[in-house]
Amino acid sequence: MSMPFNADEVFEMAEQIERNGSKFYRAAAEKFPAVRDILLGLASMEDEHEQTFANMRAELSGTELEEPIFDPDEQAQMYLRTMADGHVFDIKADPVETIASKDTPEEVLKMAIGAERDSIAFYVGLKDAVSNRAGKDKVDDIIKEEMSHIVTLNDKLKDLK
């Protein structure tokens, strides 16, 4: 199969995921004061991730993702494209609107955990599709930070029970 993802497209999507994430956390923080500080902290981290992806994108602009070592049939790129087509990430959806239907901090924390898991699943594919030169380690760092977000959200969820 030959429909290589342009690095611009992939990193643009990663930036949008982070932008949506921080917007979601800020809106949720405003609606639920009980979890405000934690959510604002996570929003700031998503801002930093967006900047990291923007920098990576600027460095790679116009280049194609390198052939992944493990993946001669371009499985990683196919994975990213499938993930990107709207079923997992509807990046055009307004994250603030998704909070409207949530009535409790517990609901919004569970929703956030699901969104973090979606991000990680996308970034694991992204990491496998980019070379060391393109910043594999930076993507790995972001994956680890998103994992720590799940830990934070889970801990808070336990506190609320």
Place this chain on the structure above:
Amino acid sequence: MVITYSADEIFEIAEEIERNAAEFYREAAERCSNEDAKKLLLEMSAIENEHLETFQSMRGKLSAEDGLSIFDPVGRSAAYLQTMADARTWEGRVNPTQDLTGNETAKEIIEIALEAEKEMVVFYVGLKDMVYFKAGKDKVEEIIIEELKHISALLKMLKAFG
């Protein structure tokens, strides 16, 4: 956060995840009336059984010392594994088959599977960091890639359902 689980226990959890996933896919296939979805679910069940064997083999090779401690016990992956291992008890969610009521449409079954696959990927990303012998890391990476392929296949199936 310092992890309180041993490498042996973390591998035991990985085995349980695969055993549950294989059972879920087999059960879901039985309940699914769509032939394409049924075939996909049965194929996935077989692959999860292979993953189970891989983890069993890796666990069997852990030395007694490995079984008592874990590399990087205070790292972020360790904290994640600890949280997920704890979550199995406090949230009571040990098996995606529990989510099946028998009234799901094929599309709903695929959606449950998709969530379970994403949970597996994230858990194994943490597990991979805990494995400090290269051959083991490579095996976990292979399993992660196969789970990513499952996510691709499930998403395609969802798209076909519209």
